[in-house]
Amino acid sequence: MPDQDLRVAQRSQTQLVARRFRRHRLAMISLVVLLALVLLAFVGGWLWKYSVADLTPDESVPPSWDHPFGTDAAGHDTFAQVLRGTQISIGIAVLGALVATVVGTVWGATAGYYGGRLDTAMMRIADLVLTLPFLAVAAVLGHNLGGSWWLIAAVIAGLYWAYVARVARGVVLSLREKEFVEAAKAIGAGDARIIFRHLVPNALGSIIVNATVLVAIAILLETALSYLGFGVRPPDTSLGLLVSDAQTAVDTRPWLFFFPGVFIIVIALTINFIGDGLRDALDPQQTRMRR
Amino acid sequence: MLAYAVRRMLVSVPILVIATFVVFVMVSLSGDPLSELKTRNPPPPPHTLQLEAHRLHLDEPLLARYWHWITGVFHGDFGPSVQSTQVIGPELAHRFLVTFRLIGVAMLLALALAVLVGVVSAVKQYSATDYTFTFFGFLFLAMPSFWFAILLKEAGISFNDTVGNQVLFTIGDSSVYVEGGTWASITDVLGHMILPTISLALLSFAAWSRFQRASMLEVLNTDYVRLARAKGLRRGTVMTRHALRTALIPLVTVTALDLGAIISGAIVTENVYQWRGAGSFLLESIRHDDAYAVAGWLLIAATFIIVFNLAADLLYAVLDPRIRYA
Numbered sequence: 001m002p003d004q005d006l007r008v009a010q011r012s013q014t015q016l017v018a019r020r021f022r023r024h025r026l027a028m029i030s031l032v033v034l035l036a037l038v039l040l041a042f043v044g045g046w047l048w049k050y051s052v053a054d055l056t057p058d059e060s061v062p063p064s065w066d067h068p069f070g071t072d073a074a075g076h077d078t079f080a081q082v083l084r085g086t087q088i089s090i091g092i093a094v095l096g097a098l099v100a101t102v103v104g105t106v107w108g109a110t111a112g113y114y115g116g117r118l119d120t121a122m123m124r125i126a127d128l129v130l131t132l133p134f135l136a137v138a139a140v141l142g143h144n145l146g147g148s149w150w151l152i153a154a155v156i157a158g159l160y161w162a163y164v165a166r167v168a169r170g171v172v173l174s175l176r177e178k179e180f181v182e183a184a185k186a187i188g189a190g191d192a193r194i195i196f197r198h199l200v201p202n203a204l205g206s207i208i209v210n211a212t213v214l215v216a217i218a219i220l221l222e223t224a225l226s227y228l229g230f231g232v233r234p235p236d237t238s239l240g241l242l243v244s245d246a247q248t249a250v251d252t253r254p255w256l257f258f259f260p261g262v263f264i265i266v267i268a269l270t271i272n273f274i275g276d277g278l279r280d281a282l283d284p285q286q287t288r289m290r291r
Numbered sequence: 292m293l294a295y296a297v298r299r300m301l302v303s304v305p306i307l308v309i310a311t312f313v314v315f316v317m318v319s320l321s322g323d324p325l326s327e328l329k330t331r332n333p334p335p336p337p338h339t340l341q342l343e344a345h346r347l348h349l350d351e352p353l354l355a356r357y358w359h360w361i362t363g364v365f366h367g368d369f370g371p372s373v374q375s376t377q378v379i380g381p382e383l384a385h386r387f388l389v390t391f392r393l394i395g396v397a398m399l400l401a402l403a404l405a406v407l408v409g410v411v412s413a414v415k416q417y418s419a420t421d422y423t424f425t426f427f428g429f430l431f432l433a434m435p436s437f438w439f440a441i442l443l444k445e446a447g448i449s450f451n452d453t454v455g456n457q458v459l460f461t462i463g464d465s466s467v468y469v470e471g472g473t474w475a476s477i478t479d480v481l482g483h484m485i486l487p488t489i490s491l492a493l494l495s496f497a498a499w500s501r502f503q504r505a506s507m508l509e510v511l512n513t514d515y516v517r518l519a520r521a522k523g524l525r526r527g528t529v530m531t532r533h534a535l536r537t538a539l540i541p542l543v544t545v546t547a548l549d550l551g552a553i554i555s556g557a558i559v560t561e562n563v564y565q566w567r568g569a570g571s572f573l574l575e576s577i578r579h580d581d582a583y584a585v586a587g588w589l590l591i592a593a594t595f596i597i598v599f600n601l602a603a604d605l606l607y608a609v610l611d612p613r614i615r616y617a
Contacts (some may be wrong), residue, residue, distance in 0.1 A: 135554075136558065224435060228558070
């Protein structure tokens with residue numbers, strides 16, 4: 001037997017995770033679908049012959065080659081509107097989830113690492129936020145701050161960071177007592193170094209999974225907010241706003257209602273599946289089924 | 292346990308004060324409550340505007356206004372409303388009763404369905420039934436509540452058209468005028484509740500059934516369940532008496548934690564079905580820049596969530612003897 005057959009390929013942690021993720025069929029399909037959708041929205045929306053504001057002479061026509069998703073009563077091309085809405089909704093959700101994750105992780109890790117009174121005080125603030133019905137507070141903030149997309153993302157981040165902080169704190173609490181932290185302390189590492197170079201990277205699995213699911217939750221919050229009229233405002237549009245405009249047309253012009261709705265569902269569904277795949281890939285112990 | 296409960300409630304008071312303060316400031320800064328009056332044609336005399344500003348304490352600084360409000364609340368006075376015909380306290384009580392009716396029934400329905408589906412999924416893990424339930428669970432998790440509610444409303448309208456009779460009501464929480472006595476009013480209210488309750492329940496159901504499935508699976512893999520089976524007890528007995536009882540406990544906490552989300556869902560559902568409940572009260576008040584009304588709304592909603600969470604924690608201790616609150 002030649003030597004090379006006995007050699008074992010060394011794989012990095014990232015490679016192992018990627019390998020396990022690729023074996024998760026549903027998550028891989030979801031990733032492909034989501035990427036296709038994002039590409040369609042951001043590149044397709046830019047290439048498409050109509051833009052959001054264009055008024056075509058065709059009013060309330062059903063889907064055709066010229067207008068794949070039909071048009072509304074004013075003659076707006078629904079395909080262009082849905083693509084623009086997808087851009088805005090995804091942009092808001094991703095930015096909101098990202099900021100919430102960064103802030104929440106730092107907050108929760110700090111509280112968990114130091115413990116004691118600082119922990120109590122910091123987590124009480126997080127609990128305060130978690131006590132609130134998010135949609136109600138988001139509506140108040142949305143009404144105050146106006147309809148620009150990054151402000152809505154800020155509102156979403158301002159609510160969900162507390163949720164991330166709880167998760168991050170929980171993980172850090174269990175990691176804090178591990179030997180590698182003691183070892184880092186023993187060689188004289190400072191608190192900041194221990195938190196950001198030792199604790200956070202080890203908690204990264206849970207945090208990434210959490211962030212992924214958060215994007216799906218944020219999409220649903222943003223669309224609900226825009227539906228109620230406190231999120232994205234005309235002339236710009238979001239998937240929630242499109243559904244809101246179409247709610248009396250379900251029977252007469254179903255294309256106006258179903259296309260944006262199905263886009264929301266597909267985005268949230270694929271993100272949830274990707275989150276599931278990531279959870280299995282990052283934390284094999286949690287998987288019950290061997291793949 | 293009583294001492295624990297009292298302490299928890301006392302700790303919640305600052306939370307409520309801070310939360311209402313932040314919302315009060317946000318609403319106060321977001322617009323002029325008198326703008327509607329000022330843009331009226333013909334314009335109202337300056338004296339009227341002055342009186343109105345005085346009635347809403349707008350001639351005082353923001354902090355003083357909040358102080359007036361929070362001290363007034365302890366005497367049952369929720370402050371003056373921008374909508375001058377409306378007294379905030381009684382209006383809130385009435386609106387929240389309507390909404391709690393919806394939330395209560397929807398939660399019970401969601402819980403019953405979630406336990407049933409979760410347990411069946413767990414017991415028949417990886418069967419066709421399990422996959423079907425899982426599929427619908429994920430689908431409902433990804434579905435925006437308003438979209439589903441609108442769809443269900445349309446389905447209700449077509450159902451009425453097919454039957455040729457108004458069986459399912461799709462607008463409002465009750466009819467303005469109902470002929471026939473108490474019984475007719477009750478059926479009228481119930482008829483209005485069916486579709487909104489289903490809309491609201493199905494969304495919580497999705498998350499809870501996934502959770503119940505996981506919790507049941509965990510219990511099914513424990514030694515004591517295996518022992519019960521090994522002793523020769525019947526499968527049905529083991530499932531209900533040994534496994535299910537334990538597997539139900541974690542659901543208590545999840546239900547309580549989700550209450551905020553359910554209230555948010557109720558706001559949307561009420562909007563779709565045009566209920567005059569707490570949700571529409573909140574949205575109207577925000578649009579009118581009515582800081583007193585919005586703060587009052589949040590005070591009641593947040594108190595409700597805090598009390599509900601406390602009750603869940605206490606119930607948890609009763610159900611799980613390993614937990615003791617000192």
